[in-house]
Amino acid sequence: MKIYRGYKTELDPNDRQRSALSNHAGAARFAYNWGLNQKIKAYEETGKSPSYYDLHKELIRLKKTPIEEGGFPWLQEVSKCAPQEALRNLDCAFVNFFRCCKAGNKERGGFPNFKNKKRGEGSFTLLEHIRITESHIKLPRLGFIKLKEKGYLPVDGLPGIRVLSAAVSEKSGHWYVAVRVEQEISDPLTIEDKHIVGVDVGLKELATTSDGEVFENPRAYKNAQKRLRMLDKEVTRKKKGGKNRKKAVKRLAKLGKKIANLRKDNQHKASTAIAKSADVIVVESLNVAGMVKNRKLSKAVSDAGLSEFLRQLEYKAKWGGKLLEKASMWFPSSKTCSNCGSVKDELGLDERTFNCVDCGFSIDRDLNAAINLKNLAGGSPVSACCPGGSDADRIGRVKPLVGQEPNTSLEG
Numbered sequence: 001m002k003i004y005r006g007y008k009t010e011l012d013p014n015d016r017q018r019s020a021l022s023n024h025a026g027a028a029r030f031a032y033n034w035g036l037n038q039k040i041k042a043y044e045e046t047g048k049s050p051s052y053y054d055l056h057k058e059l060i061r062l063k064k065t066p067i068e069e070g071g072f073p074w075l076q077e078v079s080k081c082a083p084q085e086a087l088r089n090l091d092c093a094f095v096n097f098f099r100c101c102k103a104g105n106k107e108r109g110g111f112p113n114f115k116n117k118k119r120g121e122g123s124f125t126l127l128e129h130i131r132i133t134e135s136h137i138k139l140p141r142l143g144f145i146k147l148k149e150k151g152y153l154p155v156d157g158l159p160g161i162r163v164l165s166a167a168v169s170e171k172s173g174h175w176y177v178a179v180r181v182e183q184e185i186s187d188p189l190t191i192e193d194k195h196i197v198g199v200d201v202g203l204k205e206l207a208t209t210s211d212g213e214v215f216e217n218p219r220a221y222k223n224a225q226k227r228l229r230m231l232d233k234e235v236t237r238k239k240k241g242g243k244n245r246k247k248a249v250k251r252l253a254k255l256g257k258k259i260a261n262l263r264k265d266n267q268h269k270a271s272t273a274i275a276k277s278a279d280v281i282v283v284e285s286l287n288v289a290g291m292v293k294n295r296k297l298s299k300a301v302s303d304a305g306l307s308e309f310l311r312q313l314e315y316k317a318k319w320g321g322k323l324l325e326k327a328s329m330w331f332p333s334s335k336t337c338s339n340c341g342s343v344k345d346e347l348g349l350d351e352r353t354f355n356c357v358d359c360g361f362s363i364d365r366d367l368n369a370a371i372n373l374k375n376l377a378g379g380s381p382v383s384a385c386c387p388g389g390s391d392a393d394r395i396g397r398v399k400p401l402v403g404q405e406p407n408t409s410l411e412g
Contacts, residue, residue: 025122198373
């Protein structure tokens with residue numbers, strides 16, 4: 001079957017290529033701001049907003065117009081895809097804004113803002129004539145750029161792989177490329193005896209499996225909070241516009257990048273290990289947005305990155321031909337005894353060991369929850385979880401499970 005997959009790695013450009021990358025990012029930012037300004041002016045004058053095609057046609061005309069007549073001939077020095085895709089992104093931003101308005105602002109999103117070079121990093125997208133070797137990537141108007149990680153991106157000529165686009169971005173002085181490909185993967189084989197694993201995610205440990213495997217939460221932000229506060233004070237104490245302030249901003253951005261990389265590395269290692277270890281993975285549905293609203297837990301929830309971890313686990317299970325099932329968020333996985341099935345009325349967050357008052361069973365709280373999630377799918381054959389179709393048809397499908405008592409059949 002066909003899947004769309006992204007590969008992101010760091011570039012190792014020379015000084016000339018860095019300047020060219022910055023020019024492309026600047027052209028994309030200029031096109032986005034120009035298009036946003038045109039939309040605002042047109043709406044104020046006529047009550048209608050020009051479409052992407054109207055803006056693209058006008059931008060092509062201005063590229064051929066001299067500067068003296070108000071044109072932008074310097075845009076011809078960069079790839080045509082950079083400003084073109086920036087206008088597409090602007091169009092998508094307005095689509096999301098109007099969707100949020102119709103939903104009564106229940107969804108996140110607002111009116112598109114102008115991009116600022118000093119406020120954010122640069123980025124642009126290229127679509128055509130992209131070539132990849134083991135150690136280099138060729139981008140239109142930029143040529144071959146060296147990769148810091150060799151052999152990671154899919155090389156040209158591999159069967160079943162088609163490169164669709166390359167998004168180049170800059171963060172803290174480092175340039176990255178994210179390649180989007182269409183990839184053919186083999187259909188999963190029918191597995192008679194499926195290995196089921198329940199996964200309980202939390203804040204103390206990122207994930208605990210029913211097999212007893214524990215993946216620690218690095219708490220990257222919490223451990224670096226003191227250093228972050230000190231660097232932030234250094235920025236505010238430096239004179240605005242001065243060189244020392246720019247250096248302080250770079251040091252602060254470098255530490256922020258390190259925190260994000262530590263969290264991302266831990267999430268990828270944990271999700272990959274779990275996806276490879278089981279045929280059926282059962283996780284609980286979490287209302288992370290609601291958890292963040294709790295002022296006592298919001299910082300810890302954001303530091304753990306639970307939503308991103310579950311997202312990675314979902315798509316990696318699909319890539320590996322595994323079945324991912326989601327239990328109801330109301331299923332009392334932590335309060336239920338995995339030995340006898342009795343449910344506690346109350347279980348405080350400080351109680352790290354589950355002690356059953358009915359059967360006297362004692363077990364780690366997170367391991368108990370993971371076993372209950374496993375029993376939720378293991379109470380009946382896997383085929384009963386996803387009725388209809390063969391195993392190959394059901395593999396990779398996300399199926400929410402209803403909340404129920406443990407050790408009972410899902411049938412009926």
